[in-house]
Amino acid sequence: MNNPDRNSTAFLVVTLGCLAAFGPLVTDMYLPGLPAMTEYFGTTVPKVQTGITASMLGLALGQLLIGPISDRYGRRGPLLASMWLFLLSTVWCIFSGSISSFVAARLVQGLAGSGGIVLSRSVSADLFSGKELARFFAVIAAVQGLAPVGAPVLGGVILSFTRWQGVFWALLVVGVVILALCYRLRETLPPDRRNDSGIAGTFRLFGPVLRNRRFMLYVCLLSFSMAILFAFIASSPFIFQDYYRLSTLGYSVYFAVNAFAVTLGAILSSRFSDPAKALRTGASLVFPLGVATAVLLGLGLPIGAVCVPLFLTLFAAGLTFPSTATVAIGSEKRNAGTASAVLGSANFIFGGIVTPLVGLGDGLRSTAIAIGVCSAMTFLLMLAAGKRTA
Numbered sequence: 001m002n003n004p005d006r007n008s009t010a011f012l013v014v015t016l017g018c019l020a021a022f023g024p025l026v027t028d029m030y031l032p033g034l035p036a037m038t039e040y041f042g043t044t045v046p047k048v049q050t051g052i053t054a055s056m057l058g059l060a061l062g063q064l065l066i067g068p069i070s071d072r073y074g075r076r077g078p079l080l081a082s083m084w085l086f087l088l089s090t091v092w093c094i095f096s097g098s099i100s101s102f103v104a105a106r107l108v109q110g111l112a113g114s115g116g117i118v119l120s121r122s123v124s125a126d127l128f129s130g131k132e133l134a135r136f137f138a139v140i141a142a143v144q145g146l147a148p149v150g151a152p153v154l155g156g157v158i159l160s161f162t163r164w165q166g167v168f169w170a171l172l173v174v175g176v177v178i179l180a181l182c183y184r185l186r187e188t189l190p191p192d193r194r195n196d197s198g199i200a201g202t203f204r205l206f207g208p209v210l211r212n213r214r215f216m217l218y219v220c221l222l223s224f225s226m227a228i229l230f231a232f233i234a235s236s237p238f239i240f241q242d243y244y245r246l247s248t249l250g251y252s253v254y255f256a257v258n259a260f261a262v263t264l265g266a267i268l269s270s271r272f273s274d275p276a277k278a279l280r281t282g283a284s285l286v287f288p289l290g291v292a293t294a295v296l297l298g299l300g301l302p303i304g305a306v307c308v309p310l311f312l313t314l315f316a317a318g319l320t321f322p323s324t325a326t327v328a329i330g331s332e333k334r335n336a337g338t339a340s341a342v343l344g345s346a347n348f349i350f351g352g353i354v355t356p357l358v359g360l361g362d363g364l365r366s367t368a369i370a371i372g373v374c375s376a377m378t379f380l381l382m383l384a385a386g387k388r389t390a
Contacts, residue, residue, distance in 0.1 A: 006127065007186055013139055014114050015181045016124060018174075019079075019116035019231045020140040022086075023348075024147035026055050026113040029155040033164035037092060040164065048099065051106040053352070059109020059377055060348040063118040067341025071195045073338050075123050075337070076187045082115025083179040090175060094168045116178070118340045125329045125336035126154040126188035131270075133330070136276070137322035138270035156355070186260045195335070205338045215386060218328035221381035223350040225320045227374045229262060230288060230351035231315065235358040235367040244303045254307075265318020275326040282319030284324070285381035288311040290375020300367035313375065320378065 007015075030037075030051075038048050062082075070078045089109040096102035124136040158166045195205060210216065240246045240254055265282065272278035293309040325343060332339035355373075358367045 006188075007184070011181075011184070012123075012127070012136075015178075015185055016120040016136065017139055017143045018178050018181065019120040020143045022113040022116035023059055024151045025144075025171065025174065026059065027052060028147070028151035030164065030167045033155060033159050033167055036159070036164045037102075041102070043099045048121055050099075050103050052148075054103045054107040055110035055113075056348055058107045058112075058132070058350070059114045059117065059271045060345040062111035062114025063341040064206075064273070065341075065350075067118045067122065067308055067337040067339075067344075068195075068205055069337075070119060070122055070189070070382040071205060071335055071337035074187050074191075074194060075119050075126065076182075076185060076191045079115055079119045079182050079185070080116050082112045082119075083182055086112035086115075087172060087175045087179065090172045092170055094165050094172070098255040114344070118337070118344050120194070121325065121329060121344070122337045123185070123188045125333065125340065128191075129330065129333075131273070131275070134272075134275040134322060134326040135270040137325045140322065140325075142266045144255040147388065155180055185346050189337075205335050206342070209332055209338050212332060213326055215331045215339060215342075217326050217381055217385040218331070219346050221279075221378055221385060222321065222324040222328065222343065223346045224374045224377040224381065225286065225317050225324065226347045227350045228286070228317045228352045228371055228378075229314065230354045231358050231370040231374065232258065232310070234355040235363055239297075239364060239367060244302075246303075258311055258314050262318035262321075263316040265315040266322050269321070270317045270321045272323070275323040276331075278319055278323035279327060280382060280386070282316050282323065283378050285316035286313060286320065286375050287379035289316055290378075291372050294375070296369040296374030298365050298372070300364060312370065313385055317378075 001387055034048050038044065041048065066078050066082060067222065084103060086109060089105050089112055092105035093109060096105055120140055121137070124140070126131060154170070155167050158170055162169075236251070236255055236258075236350055241251050246254060269275070269278040269282065272281070290313045293313045296306045296309060328343055329336055329339055354370055358370050360366050
C-alpha cells in the first residue's frame, strides 16, 4: 500500500467496513420502533413490516443495477451517487405522512444502501487478491456478523429517549459520515480495466457471469450458508423467548454470543494459508454440526443441549462467508462488480425466502428443517465446486 494513488489500508478497512454494514443498518436498526410506527401511521403490524420487505428487495435489486454500472464507469461515481440517494431517501422516511409513502421510501433506501454493500466487495477485489483479499473479506464478514446485533440495540437505545423518527435521524448522520469517507476514497478501477461495451453491453455481462458454473456454485454455496444465519436471526426471538423462556436481557446476551460465533469464524478464516482451504473446512464442519443442531431443536431438547452445537454451527458458517466470497469473486475478477452484485443479491433473495419459512407451523421444527437442509446443501455444493476445480 505504498502507492500514493491508493488510500491507506487503515482507511480502506474503516470505509469498506462501514459500507458493508449498510445492509443490517437499513433493515434492522428501526425494528424496535415497529410498535410505535404502527400507532403513528394508524395501521397494522404486517403493513409496517412491509417496510422491511421493501428494503430487502431494494438491497437485492440495487446490487444487480449498481454492480454492472461500476464495471463500466468505475467505483467512485456510482458509490457517491448511491450515498446521496441514501441521504435523500432517509429524509423521505423521516417525513413520510403515510405507510405507503414510508414503504416506498424504504424501497429507495434499500436500493441506495445496496451500493455500499456491492462496492465494498468490488473495491476490495480491485485492490487485492489471494490472502490479502481474503483478509479484507474477513473484515467485511465480521462487520456483517456484528451489525445485526448492534443495529437493533442501538435503535432501542435511541427509542428510549426519542420517537421512531430518531432512528432515521441517526441513520442520516451515519450516512453523512460515510459520504465524507467516500469523497476521500480514490478510484480503484482505472479506465483501461473498465468494460467499454456501452451501458447495454455492460448489463449483458450478466450472461457470461451467470454461465460461469464454478462461480454460480460458489454463489449458491454462500447463499445456503448465509441462509443458516438468516434462519437463526428470524426465528431466535420466538424460539428463545417464547419456547425457552429467556428474558429480554437473557435473549439479547444469547443472541450476541451467537453473533460473535459468526464473527469469530469470519476472522479466523483469514488465518488459513488458502481461502479454498478455509471454505472446505467450514463447509465440512457446518454439515455435521448443522444436522446435529437441527435434530436437537426438532426434538425440543433443553437449551443446554442446543446452545453449544448451534454456536459451533454458526462459527463454521462464519468460516465459509469470506472464504467463499474470495474464491467466487476471484473466479470472475474481470467482471468483479457484476459478480459481486450477483453474489450479494442472491444472499438477500435466499434470506427473503428463508425468513418466512421458519415461521411456518411449529417454528421450532421449521427452523430445525431450514438449518439442517441449508447445512447439507452447503456441504454438497462445496464438493461439487471442488470437482469443477480439480
